[in-house]
Amino acid sequence: MPDAEGHPAPAEMTLRTVLAALADPLRYEVVRALARDADGAARTCASFGFPVSKSTLSHHFRVLRESGLIRQVDRGNSRAATLRRDEIDARFPGLVQLVRDNPAVP
Amino acid sequence: MPDAEGHPAPAEMTLRTVLAALADPLRYEVVRALARDADGAARTCASFGFPVSKSTLSHHFRVLRESGLIRQVDRGNSRAATLRRDEIDARFPGLVQLVRDNPAVP
Numbered sequence: 001m002p003d004a005e006g007h008p009a010p011a012e013m014t015l016r017t018v019l020a021a022l023a024d025p026l027r028y029e030v031v032r033a034l035a036r037d038a039d040g041a042a043r044t045c046a047s048f049g050f051p052v053s054k055s056t057l058s059h060h061f062r063v064l065r066e067s068g069l070i071r072q073v074d075r076g077n078s079r080a081a082t083l084r085r086d087e088i089d090a091r092f093p094g095l096v097q098l099v100r101d102n103p104a105v106p
Numbered sequence: 107m108p109d110a111e112g113h114p115a116p117a118e119m120t121l122r123t124v125l126a127a128l129a130d131p132l133r134y135e136v137v138r139a140l141a142r143d144a145d146g147a148a149r150t151c152a153s154f155g156f157p158v159s160k161s162t163l164s165h166h167f168r169v170l171r172e173s174g175l176i177r178q179v180d181r182g183n184s185r186a187a188t189l190r191r192d193e194i195d196a197r198f199p200g201l202v203q204l205v206r207d208n209p210a211v212p
Contacts, residue, residue, distance in 0.1 A: 014208070014210065014211065015204060015205065015208035015210075016128070016129065016131065016134050016208075016210045019125045019128045019129050019134075020129035022122070022125045022129075023122065023125045023126035023128075023129040025122065028122050028125075092204055092208070093200065093204070094199065094200030094201075094203075094204065095200075095201075095204060097200075098121060098198055098199070098200065098201060099121065102120070102121035102122075102198070104120065104121075104122045105120065
């Protein structure tokens with residue numbers, strides 16, 4: 001079962017759900033940015049600077065969290081997101097590298 | 107530019123569009139079935155036996171074709187689909203293998 005914040009365990013992740021999470025342009029950019037950051041880098045939702053409402057942003061981060069791609073941790077007033085790189089690499093080898101290597105628009 | 111049937115050249119494919127094509131359960135099943143078939147195997151849309159209308163099926167195969175995942179060729183009364191495996195492998199290494207290895211529902 002996913003934990004209280006909706007993070008699935010690696011065995012609960014499905015490739016199709018992960019791909020569906022990545023299919024949206026904003027979410028793809030989030031994962032690609034995290035994949036290009038140093039391993040374990042944590043970023044707040046706001047730090048990405050997307051021109052969307054807070055509720056839209058929350059929705060997208062929830063989809064990412066529930067797919068298993070990111071982990072969100074509370075930091076008082078904000079939440080920071082990290083890529084679950086090692087777990088994704090173990091579960092779906094090569095996927096993070098593909099996203100890292102491929103800009104949304106070539 | 108894509109050809110007259112909407113098949114993009116490999117350089118025109120984007121990972122995000124390919125992932126969006128794979129995000130739908132029916133389309134994921136089509137690609138996974140073709141990935142598990144012998145290389146170059148061609149199948150008609152009807153051969154998959156999905157319980158959806160012909161127009162819905164046509165829509166899904168068009169999305170797959172326009173993403174670059176499959177090639178469709180006319181066969182008189184029907185169209186046969188093949189996975190563009192070598193081109194996808196060259197453009198997005200490891201992706202076909204991931205789909206092949208991961209059932210939609212684990």
